[in-house]
Amino acid sequence: MKNLYLGAGVILAATLTACGGDSNQPDAVVDEAVRTPDSIKLSYVSRYSTGSFDASAAEIPAYDAASQRLFVVNAEQGELDVLDLSDPENPVKIDAISVAGIAPGAEVNSVAASHGLVAVAIEAEPKTDNGFVALYQASDLTLLGSQRVGAQPDMVAFTPDGTRVLTANEGEPSDDYQTDPEGSISIVDFSDPSNPVVSTADFTAYNGQEESLRNQGVRIYGPGASAAQDLEPEYIAVSADGNTAWVTLQENNALAKVDIATATITDIVSLGEIDRSVEGNGIDASDDDEVINIRTFAGVVGLYLPDSIHGYTVNGKTYLVTANEGDARAWGEDNDDYWGEEADAKVVPPVACEPDASQGFVEEFRVKHLVHNSGFARRCGDDLPPQLSALAEGALLDPAVFGYCGATAGDSGDCREDDVLGRLNITWTMGYKTDVDGQPLKFMANGSQPEGDEVGTHIMYDTLYSYGGRSFSIRDDSGDLVFDSGDAIEQFLASDDCKLGSERSIDCADYFNSGHDEGNAIDSRSDAKGPEPEGLTIGQIGDKHFLFLGLERMGGVLVYDITDPAAPVYQDYLNSRETWDVAPEAGNLDGYGDLGPEGLVFISAADSANGKALLVVGNEVSGSTAIYEVQSVFSE
Structure with missing residues (x-):
């Protein structure tokens, strides 16, 4: 496999997506009726700011087209902020959904919207107790029903028909490691919202098979943990027909396949690793030299450890895109x-x-x-x-x-x-x-x-x-690798073509691999997971599929045409962080822009209030929700 970064054209070629967001179905958001663009680019439109710094006050957005409302996870407040997006240039908070009545001390982890409904994943206090999923009417915020699910529901997704909701119940251990609940995937049938029915896809069938899983490359390594305790679901993608789900098991560097109808785990697939000795797979491995030095290292590999996953369909086949963030147990x-x-x-x-x-x-x-x-x-x-x-x-x-x-x-x-x-x-x-x-x-x-x-x-x-692929991957529906971007993201961030700020006037190389809560911090994340691709979403415009990939630490959104899964093509990069030389801090966010993108949602031109395709990004460090226009570019 080879990945190329080609100067001003910036093309990725190959010889060979914490937390919820949009409805997360393959082809969930489609602009099929519009003209197919030659390429696309992003432009900054507006933002809504909570004013809270580094408090997860704007994590995951979801959008309801009928009410033209954004629903944004505000973990700091334990609620869901409701924003009016009828004027994308002036998003306004009009209400909030509190989950205190469902579970005292609970925390909102994720949100998804579909068919005029809003599903919310709710973490209990303590997090090792079973959590909840709640369903609301988007138009008037009426609570339609709620149901207990597994421990620490970290992400939520609808099936395409909007009747069922899936939660990825991560089941992390307590901080003192005295309690370690089992990971699971809950499937809640909300056909009758007042009487939801929950089924659980768990991993208990794999207990006793820990050594076999390890031999396949699945990371089972928590001290004393069974397979069911050690496997930690992170993020869900659902097939277009609503029959199958694929779930990232981030810390385990694996992917679980789920039969939705029977609530059964049908397969666990190891994702392997990226060989850092191969040209095109290099990394900058030091945060101490304050220079950009991307190179290969024999004997070093990167565990993909993906966070977000989304699916899309090409010629009747499902492909899965993952953001290979990396994550360590600590x-x-x-x-x-x-x-x-x-x-x-x-x-x-x-x-x-x-x-x-x-x-x-x-x-x-x-x-x-x-x-x-x-x-x-x-x-x-x-x-x-x-x-x-x-x-x-x-x-x-x-x-x-x-x-x-x-x-x-x-x-x-x-x-x-x-x-x-x-x-x-x-x-x-x-x-x-x-x-x-x-x-x-x-x-x-x-x-x-x-x-x-x-x-x-x-x-x-x-x-x-090492932790993370520092890349995005595309896999087939069996989990086999079709494409990986290798070191192309870091190479781009180091290049003269990469610019920062909504006006694209700041050289990326001056702040290469910076942290989202730091100032003048070139190289500070190179020893860890680099730019840290974490959140992603996919939109279809005409006949083309586009990937929007958020970089948690460096910030900004990379855009690729992934219509050909084996050969993604770079489109654009927009980073609306404006101040880079001084560290942000609580009470001093004016002029900083957007820090720490977490969740992303694509809004088609047909569904947006102004008739233009939009991308919404929740930024957990700056506590801001950014709105970008997705502009189609034509050669004629």
């Missing part, structure tokens, strides 16, 4: 008991570092700390996961793989330097050498095999697994 990271008290040999008697592994689970670790020649103990009480400490006394890099950056048998060489791989965040839970039974092979600290009575103390990594 529970108990703020719990001192989990980490233990930092050792201090100067204290009499000496203070021992005694972490409590039962109080959390953190899988993320920097390469420089993982393969330090002094071993793990030096990090105890700081950032050393106790589960890693129990695994070995230290870690080595396989010199046969990492010799290119100076690794030898017992020394990581220059590989752990900040401007090489040292700053990169990876998961320590995989990538080390194992025996035929899957148990870690142990080596001596100098990298040699134990002999005689010697006992190995160190594990050896021949692969480093």
Whole structure:
């Protein structure tokens, strides 16, 4: 597979979509009656601002065409903001839907709209309890019915006929890891809204098959967790005929296929990884050098770990588009008991570092700390996961793989330097050498095999697994990869063709891989997940399908023509963040624009109030809902 970025034309070619949004069906929003454009571009129209900074006050939008209303998740308030979009240039908040009457202390996670109805996913307090889905009339906000679903419903979607609602019940563990509910997908029949009927597609049939799933590449790794507890549904796409759903299992790097009629999981597919040693799949791996340095690394792969997924149909076949954000499990990271008290040999008697592994689970670790020649103990009480400490006394890099950056048998060489791989965040839970039974092979600290009575103390990594594809992928309905954008997104952000601000007057390269809550922060996200593609939606205009892809950290929306699933073509990039050199903060958002795109919804020209196709973006950090016009471009 090869991905190209071609100068001013900016074409992606190949030889080979937290949380809800629109109705999320293949071809859910179609402008078939209009002329097919040669290309499209975005232009900024307006925004509605809550004035709340970094409080998830504008996360997920959904649109009802009949009432010309936007419904926007305001997690901070635990409610749904209702905006009048009859004048797209002046969106106005006219009401709000509170879910306090359904569940005290509840939090709104997601929203979808279809057939004049609005479905809301509601997380209970605590999040490990079963949540709810509620159905409202879009025109007058009447509550039509509600139903209990699984734990932590994180995303909601309608079937095409509007009679059933699906929720992805993520079932994350509690922060102290004392409670770990099962993940599931709820299917709620709202044919009679006052008497909804719920069916549950769960993963209990896979309990006892954990090792088989791991061998297939599915990540099952929560301490002591069964498959049903470990699998965490994130986002749902529903087929055009309403018979099948595909659900991203983000932390598991997998996709579940669901038979809706029987509420049954019919398949779990591993999504594999992206090989960072291959040209076109490179990354900028350091946040410390403050320069753009996208390159390949042998022995490094990226786990796709997708968030959003949407489907569309081409020539009768369903294709699935994923935003490969990446996500690490980090529970108990703020719990001192989990980490233990930092050792201090100067204290009499000496203070021992005694972490409590039962109080959390953190899988993320920097390469420089993982393969330090002094071993793990030096990090105890700081950032050393106790589960890693129990695994070995230290870690080595396989010199046969990492010799290119100076690794030898017992020394990581220059590989752990900040401007090489040292700053990169990876998961320590995989990538080390194992025996035929899957148990870690142990080596001596100098990298040699134990002999005689010697006992190995160190594990050896021949692969480093980083978070996220930093890309979008297109797969067929079996989950097989058709296209992946590789490093094209980072290459574009580094190019002279990329501009920031609604007037497109700021060079992207000056703020490459910045964070959404930072100022003057070039390269700050390169060690983590880069620009972090997270939210997406698909719209059809004439005979063409277009992808709108939000970059959570860098911000902005990338647009691609995906009519040919094997060869997407770049169309445009619009980033309506206006201020980049000074960090935003609460009470000082004037002039900053939009920060942290989360959910997106496409509104066809036929459904919009002004007869123009629109894109609506919920921005969780700036607490703003942005409206863009989708302009068709014709050669004649």
